[in-house]
Amino acid sequence: xxxxxxxxxxxxxxxxxxxxxxxxxxxxxxxxxxxxxxxxxxxxxxxxxxxxxxxxxxxxxxxxxxxxxxxxxxxxxxxxxxxxxxxxxxxxxxxxxxxxxxxxxxxxxxxxxxxxxxxxxxxxxxxxxxxxxxxxxxxxxxxxxxxxxxxxxxxxxxxxxxxxxxxxxxxxxxxxxxxxxxxxxxxxxxxxxxxxxxxxxxxxxxxxxxxxxxxxxxxxxxxxxxxxxxxxxxxxxxxxxxxxxxxxxxxxxxx
Numbered sequence: 001x002x003x004x005x006x007x008x009x010x011x012x013x014x015x016x017x018x019x020x021x022x023x024x025x026x027x028x029x030x031x032x033x034x035x036x037x038x039x040x041x042x043x044x045x046x047x048x049x050x051x052x053x054x055x056x057x058x059x060x061x062x063x064x065x066x067x068x069x070x071x072x073x074x075x076x077x078x079x080x081x082x083x084x085x086x087x088x089x090x091x092x093x094x095x096x097x098x099x100x101x102x103x104x105x106x107x108x109x110x111x112x113x114x115x116x117x118x119x120x121x122x123x124x125x126x127x128x129x130x131x132x133x134x135x136x137x138x139x140x141x142x143x144x145x146x147x148x149x150x151x152x153x154x155x156x157x158x159x160x161x162x163x164x165x166x167x168x169x170x171x172x173x174x175x176x177x178x179x180x181x182x183x184x185x186x187x188x189x190x191x192x193x194x195x196x197x198x199x200x201x202x203x204x205x206x207x208x209x210x211x212x213x214x215x216x217x218x219x220x221x222x223x224x225x226x227x228x229x230x231x232x233x234x235x236x237x238x239x240x241x242x243x244x245x246x247x248x249x250x251x252x253x254x255x
Contacts, residue, residue, distance in 0.1 A: 058087075076235045093220075103175070104175070133154065
C-alpha cells in the first residue's frame with residue numbers, strides 16, 4: 001500500500017482492499033478533490049485539428065473519432081502527412097504543489113510497436129513529443145515499445161526505463177501518484193507509478209524521487225498522443241483522469 005491507513009466507515013464500508021497506487025485517494029468526501037475524468041462514452045471534442053469544448057487536437061491532419069469499444073473510447077489518429085496526433089485539455093488546471101497530492105490515470109491501446117505513445121499530466125503544448133517542460137508522463141520507445149516514466153520540472157527531465165514493453169492491440173493502464181511531499185521521504189517528495197494490464201508485457205510499479213526544484217509552478221493538463229513514421233498511427237484512448245487535493249494536508253484545519 002502507498003501511505004494510506006485503513007479507514008472504516010459506518011455500515012461496514014471500508015477501504016481495506018485498496019492496496020494499489022491509488023490507495024491514498026480519498027473516498028469519503030469528493031468535495032476535497034479537484035477531479036477530472038473522461039471515460040469517452042461520448043465525445044464532444046475536436047474531430048480535426050483545433051479546439052472544441054476545452055480539448056485541443058494537434059498534429060498536421062490529425063483526427064479523433066468515437067471507437068466501438070467496451071467502456072467507451074476514442075481513436076486518436078495521425079495522418080500520413082504528419083504521422084502525429086495529440087489530444088490535451090486546452091488550458092492547464094492542475095499545478096503540482098507541495099502539500100497537495102496528485103493522481104493521474106490513462107487507459108490506452110497502442111496499435112503497433114513501430115508507433116510511440118505518450119500519456120500524462122503535462123504543460124500545455126501542441127508538440128508533446130518534443131516540447132514538454134513540466135509534468136509526469138508515460139512514453140514508449142519506437143520499435144521496441146519499451147515504456148519509460150518521466151518526471152520534468154523547468155525543462156529538466158528525469159526518465160526511468162520500466163523494462164516493460166507495450167503489447168500492441170491490448171489495453172495498457174498507466175497510473176501515477178505525486179505524494180505531495182508530505183511523508184518525509186525524499187526531500188522533494190516522490191512519484192509512485194504503475195504500468196499494468198494486458199497492454200503491458202509485465203505488470204510493474206516503482207517510485208521516482210522528485211528531482212531538485214520540484215515541484216514547479218507550471219499549470220498542467222491531461223494529454224495523450226501517438227507518433228509514427230508511416231501509415232496512420234492510432235492510439236485508442238479509453239480513460240483519462242487527473243485528481244488533486246483541494247485541501248493542503250500540511251495545514252491544520254480551521255475546525
